[in-house]
Amino acid sequence: MQTSSVAQDPDLPCLRLGSPRIRVDVQAEPRSFIGAKNTQGQPFDLPFDRDTAIQKRYRIASIGMEAGWRVDQLRISYENLESHESQARIVHGGNKGNNLGDIQLGPGKKISEIYSEYGTSIDQLKIDADQGVLENFGTKGDRQHPVHWQYGPNQIALGFSGRSDDNPAGALYALQAIVATFQKIDWEPIDGQDS
Numbered sequence: 001m002q003t004s005s006v007a008q009d010p011d012l013p014c015l016r017l018g019s020p021r022i023r024v025d026v027q028a029e030p031r032s033f034i035g036a037k038n039t040q041g042q043p044f045d046l047p048f049d050r051d052t053a054i055q056k057r058y059r060i061a062s063i064g065m066e067a068g069w070r071v072d073q074l075r076i077s078y079e080n081l082e083s084h085e086s087q088a089r090i091v092h093g094g095n096k097g098n099n100l101g102d103i104q105l106g107p108g109k110k111i112s113e114i115y116s117e118y119g120t121s122i123d124q125l126k127i128d129a130d131q132g133v134l135e136n137f138g139t140k141g142d143r144q145h146p147v148h149w150q151y152g153p154n155q156i157a158l159g160f161s162g163r164s165d166d167n168p169a170g171a172l173y174a175l176q177a178i179v180a181t182f183q184k185i186d187w188e189p190i191d192g193q194d195s
Contacts, residue, residue, distance in 0.1 A: 105130070155181050
């Protein structure tokens with residue numbers, strides 16, 4: 001006759017640490033601000049809540065540009081990896097520039113660098129990503145005070161805020177990266193575990 005006994009919880013070192021909790025700060029990166037301090041255009045922001053963006057796994061799926069002597073348009077597609085939903089492409093600015101194409105950012109790929117020169121509008125903008133580079137070559141910006149942002153350790157650009165005139169002859173007037181910075185993981189007691 002076989003007997004059975006109650007299974008004991010395994011003694012795993014990882015369980016002694018508790019449950020990991022990700023700590024992340026999401027904010028507009030001051031060093032990435034591009035644009036004159038004016039009120040041209042209308043403000044825009046992320047199309048999702050910054051505070052839950054990491055938990056809900058939002059990311060940039062693609063980014064594109066139209067430009068001539070200035071940046072006429074920036075277009076961004078976001079994706080939610082949790083629900084596998086892609087949001088409609090969001091267009092900021094007009095449509096009178098030359099189409100410089102789009103960069104597709106596959107899973108795990110990121111924007112690594114942003115460079116800009118600007119005056120009353122954004123004259124030159126370079127966005128460097130793991131899978132390509134978007135760049136226009138406007139020459140009227142202030143070369144003495146360019147903006148040059150590179151991602152730091154444990155950082156990722158979630159998207160952008162800024163100002164744009166979305167009429168056909170409009171343009172992009174301000175841009176700022178919204179950046180998530182991951183902190184050291186906290187370990188919390190598992191339910192029923194001594195703290």
